[in-house]
Amino acid sequence: MQRPVPDELLELLADTSKGLSGAEVDARRARYGPNDILGEPDSGWRELLRDTLKDPMLWFLLGTSLLYGVLGDTREAVILLIALVPFLGMDAYLHRRTQASTAGLSKQLASRVAVLRGGERVVVPTADLVPGDLIELSASDFAPADAILCTDDGLQVDESALTGEAYPVRKHAFSTSAGRQGGDREANAWVLAGTRVLTGAGRLRIAYTGADTFYGEIVRSAQRGRQARTPLQKAIGQLVAILVVAATLLCIALAMIRWHQGHGLLDALLSAVTLAVAALPEEFPIVFTFFLGVGVYRLARRRALVRRAVVVENIGRVTTICSDKTGTLTEGRLALSQEIPADEVEADGLLSIAAAASDPEGTDPIDAAILARATAPTSPIVARFPFTEDRKRETRVFERSPGMFLAVAKGAPETVVDMSALDDDQRRSWLARVEALAAKGYKVIACASLTIDAADWQGQEPDEAYDIAGLLAFEDPVRDGVREAVADCRRSGIHVIMVTGDHPLTATAIGRQIGLADGKPKVVLADDIQATIESDPAALRRIDVIARAIPSQKLAIVQALQALDEIVAVTGDGVNDVPALKAADVGIAMGQRGTQSAREVASIVLTDDNFSSIVHAIGEGQQLFSNLRLSFAYLLMIHLPLVLSAALIPLAGYPLLYLPIHIVWLELIIHPTALLVFQNLPGDRLLARGRGQRRIRFFRPSEWATIGAVGLLLTVLLIAGYDRSLGADQAVEHARATVIVALSIASAALMAVLSGLRTPTAWAVAIGTLVGTMVLVQTPFLASKLHVMPLHLDDWLIALAAGSLIALLPMLGSMAHRRSD
Incomplete structure (x- = not known):
């Protein structure tokens, strides 16, 4: 978790006592702007008004209300205006729900912070901070921007908001003597916006503010991504356009026929307007847009921040994942896994020798892993011979006792074994152990020690006659949950390819550990991939590990897989990964170690760099x-x-079935049901099986047949119920009530079957639909205002029977409770 240190900040890092002057603050604010990490959002009311004005129901209610008013029917005009209230309320509620993916982000940011300016300590709003400000943080404070630690008193930080890892991270003050490059390496000197101080205190220099912070970059990328139109949105838009044209023509024809039948101008106009609103398929784009917002939120909960809405469609259809190894499948760190001491050496003794040969002040991961298990000696160091690529070892000489020195060495096993006093058989035995460990994916070093008489030592590095102490085996541990995630992929038909720069033996060992190809992964060298693609492209489906790969080779792999109709997800973190991330159906950039260029072209930013999060995101996409x-x-x-x-x-030629108020009534049932009941249905434990189809097939032919059968059967039942209830006395209010009740019951029944009533929202909508319909119809005062009349028991029984019959068809058509292909 580090950023490049700005050049202009280096000279300020050494001064930990004085902040910026007022003039400097003003100049920097004019240059960098306010520390507005989340961006300046649109006015909530303005955005809500803009979205509401797009709702055709608003214009329908206003237009028909105006029509009634012009014709002198004030009561109907007022009733339709009152009907605006629940629609506007529902728009406001849904608008709030679509903002849920970023609404909680501000909770991870400080609102005010202590800052030193002109030698005085003041508390200011975080928006007033500028790069170069010297701030103070203590336990429970949130970091207000990306800053570099200058002084600390046991500072530990919770970085889970950015990394997903809940353990505390120890921070250390920046070493000004290391310079800018040293700052790049010293990740533990950075405290990033959105992280929280757990213990300790410190002074920090602000380096990046606003959109330039790591937190701001990811959040704003996610916000921008939601605005992109996806292929499915475009297809829905084309469908809506066709249906609008068809509905317009049908409405004109209906108006002319009603006028020709002698029903009058008002009847003709109301018939056309009512049919237009009933036929207008505005729910489809509204529901889809709402579901995209839900998808962004649900994926964000899985540590996958969406930058482009198309990924919400594609992520659920992924059939192949090309994944990095280090930091994605593994933890990206070295851990000491095995100690193999010599016969006459105890394990603790081996660790003590290794710790003595390690640098407690350095950043070498092997040294860090050793010193996590053993303590470096406190004896005075007489000489040190650091590790170099040509020597492949590190040697230190300590004063053991007066007149006696102890030399300790650790490094490449071949080098250390050659330095030891071993015969040929012993040497072959140790090297065989090294080879066996390397075949299992371990990084192996050897350790040795030598007692030196001070009188015989001239200060040169001892390089022979050592007593070998043993071997240490290190590994990059597989992340928790990766093996289970790979197993889920295998069961669902998603092919996982590990692309790594490691040696084939190491790659094979990791592939076995995570369960690729049931523990028997097929490994190929990246240099052989091009020949494989040219001779037998389908062979890529049988390859599990590509070793000795460089990032630029990913592009050819992605394009070859897409040519096989695979939906490909690719992980990447560097500039060289950009072509593959851009070409992939789902490009996944690493939020922790990824470069800005990689995050910019990727469609998802993964905040914890964890393969399990990718698989969870695929599951969320499938369920969505x-x-x-x-x-x-x-x-x-x-x-x-x-x-x-x-x-x-x-x-x-019958009297009008629906008046405008009835369309409003039914839409107040249909809208919440379509938007709220289905968007949060729980997922299955396992991923669905991928089919590798690049074209989205929304429904199977059999499912289209089921939908058509349900619609036609319900239409026949509604018309039959209307004709029966109309009777000889032409009681149109009774007929309307029968149809509306039957349609409401059918709505609740279909929703119950399709959703399985698996959420409290589904139960609430089902019960609310039935109870609300009963109250409106059976209450004489309300019924009269709605142009219906209370029904008899036999009417209700017939409506219930019709609704139950309708609900059977989706069950027979196997549309309920089934995860899509």
């Missing part, structure tokens, strides 16, 4: 698409009979 299918199926099954009954009954 499945939920969207169910919502669209519900809309089609309900809208088809609504439109057909609204058109066929007036065309047949």
Whole structure:
């Protein structure tokens, strides 16, 4: 977790007592702007108003209310205006829900902070901070920007908001003597915006503010990404355009026929307007847009921040994952796993020798892993001979006792073994152990010691006659949950390819550990991939590990897999990964170690760099698409009979079935059901099986047949119920009530079957639909205002029977409770 240190900040890092002057603050604020990490959001009311004005129901209610007013029917005009209240309330609620993915982000940021300016300590709003400010943080404080620690008193930081890892991270003051390059390496000197101090205190220099912070970059990338139109959105838009044209023509025809039948101008206009609103498929783009917002939020909970909305579609259809090893499948650190001491040496003795040969002040990961298990000696160091690439060892000489020195060495096993007093058989035995460990994926070093008489030593590095102490085996541990995630992928048909720069033996060992190909991964060298692609492209589906790979080779692999109709997800963190990330169907940049260029082109930023998070995100994407299918199926099954009954009954010369107030009534049932019930249905434990189809197939032919059968059967039942209830006395209010009740019950029944009533929201909507319908119809005062009349028991029983019959068809068609392909 480090950033490049700005050049202009280096000279300020050494001064930990005085902050910026007022003039310097003003100049820097003019240059960098305010420390506005989340960005300046649109006015909540302004954005809500803009979204609401796009809702055709608003214009329908206003237009028909105006029409009634012009014709002198004040009561109907007022009722329609009152109906605006629940629609506006629902728009406000849904607007709030779509902002949920970023609404909680501000909780990870400080609101005020102590800063030293002109030699005085003052508390200011975090928005007033500028690069170069000297701030003070203590336990429980949130970091207000990306800053470099100058002084610390046991400072530990919780970085889980950015990394997903809950353990505390110890921070150390920046070493000004190391210079800018040293700062790049000293990740533990950085305290980033959105992280929280757990213990200790310190003074820090602000380096980056606002959108330039790591937190701000990711958040704003996610916000920008949600605005992109996806292929499915475009397809829905084309469908809506076609349906609008068809509905317009049908409405004109209906108005002309009603006028020709002698029903009057008002009847003709109301027939056309009511049919238009019933036929207008505005729910489809609204539901889809809402589900995209939900998808962004659900993926963010899985540590996957979405930059482009297309990923919400693609992530659930991934069939191949090309994943890095280090830091994604593994933890990205070395851990001491095995000690193999010599016969006459105890394990603790081996560790003591290794610790004596390690640098406690350095950054070498092997030294860090050793010193995590053993303590370096306190004896005075007489001489040190550091590790170099040509010598491949590190040697230190300590004063053991007066007149006696102890030399300790650790390094490449071949080098240390050659320095030891071993015969040929012993040497072969030790090297065989090294080879066996290396074959299992371990990084192996050897340790040795030598007692030296001070009188015989001239200060040169001892390089022979050592007593070998043993071997230490290190590994980059596999991340928790990766093996289970790979198993989920294997069961679901998702092919995982590990792309690594490691030696084939190491790559094979890691592939076995994580369960690639049931523990028997096929490994190939990256240099052989091009020949494989040219001779047998399909062979890529049988390759599990690509070793000795460089990032630029990923592009050819991605393109070859896409040519096989695979939906490819790729992980990357560097500039060289940019072509592959851009070409992939789902480009996943590493939030922790990824470069800004990689994050910029990727469609997802993974904040914890963990392979398990990728698999969880795929599961979320699959479930989201499945939920969207169910919502669209519900809309089609309900809208088809609504439109057909609204058109066929007036065309047949009957009195109008639906008045505008009835469309409002039904839409207040349909909208919440489609938007709220299906968007948060729980997922299955396992991933669905991938099919490798690049074209989205929303419904199977059999499912289209089921949707059509439900719509047509319900239309027949509604028309039959209307004709029966109308009777000889032409009691149109009774007929309307029968149809509306039957349609409401069918809505609740279809929703119950498709959703399985698996959430409290589904139960609430089902019960609310039935109870609300009963109250509105059976209360004489309300019924009269709504142009219906209370029903008899037999009417209710018939409506319930019709709703139950309708609900059976989706069950028979196997649309309920099924995860999409």
